[in-house]
Amino acid sequence: MEFIKLNENWNAEPGAPGEEIEVNNPNVKLSFYLNTYIYDGFNEKDRGILEFQNCFQFSYGGPNDEGFYSHGQSRYKKYGIKWGEFYLVEDSDWETISYAKIYVNRKLDSNKLNHYLFYLKDGTFECFAENYKFYVIKNGGTK
Numbered sequence: 323m324e325f326i327k328l329n330e331n332w333n334a335e336p337g338a339p340g341e342e343i344e345v346n347n348p349n350v351k352l353s354f355y356l357n358t359y360i361y362d363g364f365n366e367k368d369r370g371i372l373e374f375q376n377c378f379q380f381s382y383g384g385p386n387d388e389g390f391y392s393h394g395q396s397r398y399k400k401y402g403i404k405w406g407e408f409y410l411v412e413d414s415d416w417e418t419i420s421y422a423k424i425y426v427n428r429k430l431d432s433n434k435l436n437h438y439l440f441y442l443k444d445g446t447f448e449c450f451a452e453n454y455k456f457y458v459i460k461n462g463g464t465k
Contacts, residue, residue: 323398323412323415324412325398325403325409325410325411325439326409326410326412327407327408327409328408328410328438328456329407329408329456332370332458333360333361334354334355334357334370334406334440334442334443335354335355335356335357335358336359336406338355338443339354339355339442339443341353341382341445343380343382343447345424345426347427348375348376349373349374349375349376349377349426349451350373350377350380350449350451351371351373351374352371352372352374352440352447352449353369353370353371353372354442355367355368355369355370356369356370365460365461367460367462368459368460368461368462369458369459370456370458370459371456371457371458371459372408372438372454372456373454373455373456374449374451374453374454375451375452375455376427376430376434376452376453377427377430377449377451377452378425378426378427378432378450378451379423379424379425379428379449380424380426380448380450380451381423381424381446381447381449382446382447382448383445383446384445385445390441396441396446398439403439404441405441406441406442407441408439408440409438409439409440410436410437410438410439411438411439412437414437423448430452435451435452436451436452436453436454437450438451438454
């Protein structure tokens with residue numbers, strides 16, 4: 323497996339990202355407050371949006387940051403990934419993953435799916451979708 327970091331000039335707020343998930347079949351949106359501590363150009367109310375297009379399935383759950391750091395609860399930590407980052411997982415064995423997941427559109431061609439992984443403060447978001455886009459909503463308003 324190979325992990326490609328996708329967030330270069332942004333990240334989720336590390337203490338309380340206030341993540342929200344919205345399903346609008348076949349897409350899934352993950353929104354969160356942006357990290358204003360180390361990234362210039364963002365205000366406290368700015369929200370990042372990851373919109374996953376043509377989503378097959380997603381999950382949000384463990385591990386959280388404590389489980390990752392203190393209890394070794396990430397199946398990917400051994401590959402050198404870092405907590406708080408957003409990754410594309412290449413050569414993923416996603417079809418063998420057995421944790422709880424929410425199916426969005428089972429009719430999608432599995433050969434076109436990408437495996438996305440995002441570690442947030444209180445949990446891990448994983449998504450299997452054809453593509454994604456990232457954008458910012460300033461001051462919690464419209465994009």
